[in-house]
Amino acid sequence: MTATRPDDPHAPLPPSLPTDTPFRLLVEAVEDYAIFLLDAYGRVATWNNGARRIKGYDASEIVGRHFSVFYPPDAIAARKPQQELEMAARAGRVEDEGWRIRKDGSRFWANVVVTALHDPQGTLIGFAKITRDMTDRLRLAELQHARELSAHVQSALENERASISRELHDDLGQQLAALKMQVSILRTGAADAHVVQQALAQIDTIIGSVRRISAGLRPPVLDDLGLFAAIDWLVCDFRRRFDLAIRLDIDGDEDGLDTAASTSIFRLVQEALTNVVRHAHASEVRISIVCARSRCILTIEDDGRGADITRARPDGTFGLLGMGERVRQLGGAIEFRSAPGEGFSIRADIPLPGPARDEP
Ligand SMILES: Nc1ncnc2c1ncn2[C@@H]1O[C@H](COP(=O)(O)OP(=O)(O)O)[C@@H](O)[C@H]1O
Ligand SMILES: [Mg+2]
Structure with missing residues (x-):
């Protein structure tokens, strides 16, 4: 085909297309990003190649369905999809990272940006959603x-x-x-x-x-006293040495915890308290340990100056990383929450070894 020079006055006019089409073609052709529109209720309205490639649905299978099908069950139970739209409607735009589900049920780690769309009168007409598969990077x-x-x-x-x-x-x-x-x-x-x-x-x-x-x-108090008494001892020691106000609530019994789990929980509390002393400038720390049924939930919260934990981990720091590793080795999950000026909180959810006990 001969190339037509745009400055050639005798060049034939290009076939006239509806004005939105080149843009629509561009969006549809993008492979690396799922780019699609939701109506104001959150139902899928358009679909591009990237969306098909990343999520596995053809346009005919997904257009008209609610976008919550992309979320794992726990996120749906926590009303995450609705919250995302509400936040986008309120703030104009919301960005999130988390697990999403493909059509075949497999998970991928997604970076998601949702932008609210309004008509000229300001009425909400829907949302633009851009999703990137970050699994490899993760x-x-x-x-x-x-x-x-x-x-x-x-x-x-x-x-x-x-x-x-x-x-x-x-x-x-x-x-x-x-x-x-x-x-x-x-x-x-x-x-x-x-x-x-x-x-x-x-x-x-x-x-x-x-x-x-x-x-x-190995902390001998653990062997001599058992986990709960050892933590009580540790807390008293921190109170005394650093004049720190620490509230300790322990509930349940420690019989389900084996040596590995109790050592890890002890070290977790020790590292967290050391961090409070080193970094937090807190006036109070609350520690709660609840061992019930088949799990043990440990939370440690302070009201100190917090940290921006979305930023890359500072070089040479292994405390939080080590906590994560300990909990993962026990088959549990750990979550850190903090922001500058908002304290620091750690929540570890550790399954108790042995056969699952009956839920009451
Ligand atoms: N309780 C806390 N309050 C404020 N910042 C904290 C707290 N715990 C951890 N941090 C921040 O997180 C970073 C990483 O902690 P950690 O992995 O234990 O390394 P380290 O204690 O050796 O610096 C710390 O350098 C600090 O900036
Ligand atoms: Mg530390």
Whole structure:
């Protein structure tokens, strides 16, 4: 076909098209974004190639259906689709990220922008929705996190080994050498009661050192007292050392928690309280642990200065990441909520091991 130069006065006029068509063709052809319109009730009104590719429906299958079919059941139960439209209608535009469902039932991680559309009189006529499939990016970010975490765990392990070996050598090693000297004096038969007394005192010091070194490896209060009492002890310790107001509510019983779960919950509370001391400038912290039926829900909230957690994780920080990893290893879920000036809250939902108990 010959190209027509637009400045050629003899060029034939292009076939006249309805004015909206080139734009509609453009939108329909886009493959990387699902771009479609909803009517004011949230029913799908148009559909493009990207929407078909990302969500799996043909236009004929989806036009006219309510857009809540794209949401997972828990989001529907929480009225998320309606809330999204209400917010867009109020604010003009809303952006969200979350899991969505394809026609075949599989999930994808979506970035969604909903824009409210009004007629010239200002009446709401519908919504424009743009959805991007971010699953690959999410997986990549998770992989990156996992790599960093594993490198951090490796170096933490190395550091811990080095410190245990130092303790064993400098402390236990020296004391055992001293004890050996005392015992060899005893063997010569020249020793008096005083040397025996010294040797006994030396043995007591050694026992104390062994306790101290092993306490660094695992909180001994956990074994001695059990989780709830150990957390009570931890909370009292923070109250005393940092003059922090902490409310602690514990409900249910700890029998369903195995060693792994109780160690993780203890470390979670410890890290969260350390964060409050380091970052929050809070006047109050509320901790609640509810173990009932087949799960344990742990929440830790402070009223401090909060943080913008939508921003990338600061370099070299592993506390929150480690909390997430601990909870994931137990098959649970963790959620952080915070914004500058609005405190910081952590909610972990941990399934109790063993067969699911009967719901009352
Ligand atoms: N309770 C809190 N209040 C305010 N900011 C917090 C709180 N907990 C965590 N943060 C913020 O989150 C970041 C990451 O926390 P974390 O992963 O524990 O790393 P670190 O404590 O080593 O900085 C902190 O640097 C801080 O900015
Ligand atoms: Mg921390």
